[in-house]
Amino acid sequence: MALPDTMKAVVKAAAAPGAELRQVEVPRPGPGEVLVKVKVASVCGTDVHIYKWDKWAAERIRPPLVFGHEFAGHVVEVGPGVDDVRVGDYVSAESHVVCHRCYQCRIGQFHHCQDCSILGVDRPGCFAEYVAIPAANLWPNPSDLPPETASIQEPFGNAVDTVFAGDVPGCSFLVEGCGPIGLMAVALLRASGAALVIASDLSDYRLELAGRLGADHLVNVARVDVVSETLRLTDGRGVDAVLEMSGAPAAIRAALKTTRHGGRVTLLGLPAGAVELDISEDLVFKGLTVQGVTGRHIFETWYRTRTFLSSGRVDVRPLITHTFPLESYREAFELAASGKCGKIVLTL
Numbered sequence: 001m002a003l004p005d006t007m008k009a010v011v012k013a014a015a016a017p018g019a020e021l022r023q024v025e026v027p028r029p030g031p032g033e034v035l036v037k038v039k040v041a042s043v044c045g046t047d048v049h050i051y052k053w054d055k056w057a058a059e060r061i062r063p064p065l066v067f068g069h070e071f072a073g074h075v076v077e078v079g080p081g082v083d084d085v086r087v088g089d090y091v092s093a094e095s096h097v098v099c100h101r102c103y104q105c106r107i108g109q110f111h112h113c114q115d116c117s118i119l120g121v122d123r124p125g126c127f128a129e130y131v132a133i134p135a136a137n138l139w140p141n142p143s144d145l146p147p148e149t150a151s152i153q154e155p156f157g158n159a160v161d162t163v164f165a166g167d168v169p170g171c172s173f174l175v176e177g178c179g180p181i182g183l184m185a186v187a188l189l190r191a192s193g194a195a196l197v198i199a200s201d202l203s204d205y206r207l208e209l210a211g212r213l214g215a216d217h218l219v220n221v222a223r224v225d226v227v228s229e230t231l232r233l234t235d236g237r238g239v240d241a242v243l244e245m246s247g248a249p250a251a252i253r254a255a256l257k258t259t260r261h262g263g264r265v266t267l268l269g270l271p272a273g274a275v276e277l278d279i280s281e282d283l284v285f286k287g288l289t290v291q292g293v294t295g296r297h298i299f300e301t302w303y304r305t306r307t308f309l310s311s312g313r314v315d316v317r318p319l320i321t322h323t324f325p326l327e328s329y330r331e332a333f334e335l336a337a338s339g340k341c342g343k344i345v346l347t348l
């Protein structure tokens with residue numbers, strides 16, 4: 001079947017808030033690349049940052065750019081040098097295109113690549129009818145995996161990395177921030193034998209979702225002091241681990257105060273600026289382990305994700321709360337920014 005010359009795509013057209021639906025050229029796969037016809041693309045917090053044009057986006061993004069990096073679709077064309085992918089393959093993809101040359105890549109830490117380009121951030125993304133990606137970044141999907149679920153495997157990997165940065169079975173947890181990745185973390189903790197899961201957020205909507213996905217206690221930090229409540233629920237000891245997903249300075253400080261002595265704090269959320277902490281009292285004297293999580297281990301977490309989804313131990317369907325056609329991207333981004341949703345997917 002002949003491919004069209006142009007396609008619909010959501011484009012960050014200018015260095016300002018908003019985006020445009022445009023007709024752009026269909027990309028052609030170069031050496032080592034494939035072309036995928038996108039069926040479903042899901043909205044990430046990064047996409048909202050780009051749409052809103054915050055400080056991070058203004059410093060990183062170079063318009064015009066087709067953005068978006070989470071998707072599922074089918075291969076429609078294979079570039080030169082690709083011999084292990086076939087037209088028709090049902091795929092998703094790892095969005096981090098690594099260099100394979102830097103020190104981190106050469107020692108197997110691909111998620112720390114120093115010359116990485118990210119789909120929909122540094123190179124054209126998937127809020128479009130077609131996307132060209134390196135064949136090495138493809139992830140084959142089982143035929144019975146719904147495309148909506150297939151499209152959110154990548155952020156699921158972020159949750160996997162954060163949850164399993166330490167022990168889980170029999171341990172107590174506070175998950176701060178119930179955006180989609182925080183909600184995935186709640187579901188993973190419940191499926192993996194956590195003894196206690198406390199979830200905190202500013203949104204009652206998202207806290208209700210956290211309860212459906214397995215949280216034992218829900219704390220709206222606009223009404224309840226999360227430190228006092230967490231200490232009350234743990235007989236004054238604090239939780240074994242805090243998974244900090246929000247990036248809010250107050251939440252990061254609370255994470256240190258709600259963790260027991262000798263516990264761990266795992267940070268995935270990104271604060272907008274510097275955060276002041278009481279290092280002596282809340283970290284050193286408590287003997288805490290503080291871990292930063294960037295992206296996900298490539299492709300280790302994809303295999304773990306496949307296992308959780310295929311076994312049925314984690315059901316992410318309640319997490320996907322809204323579906324829009326690509327043409328309704330503005331409504332989707334505004335809803336994502338409001339916090340009154342779980343995961344949003346765009347269909348093509």
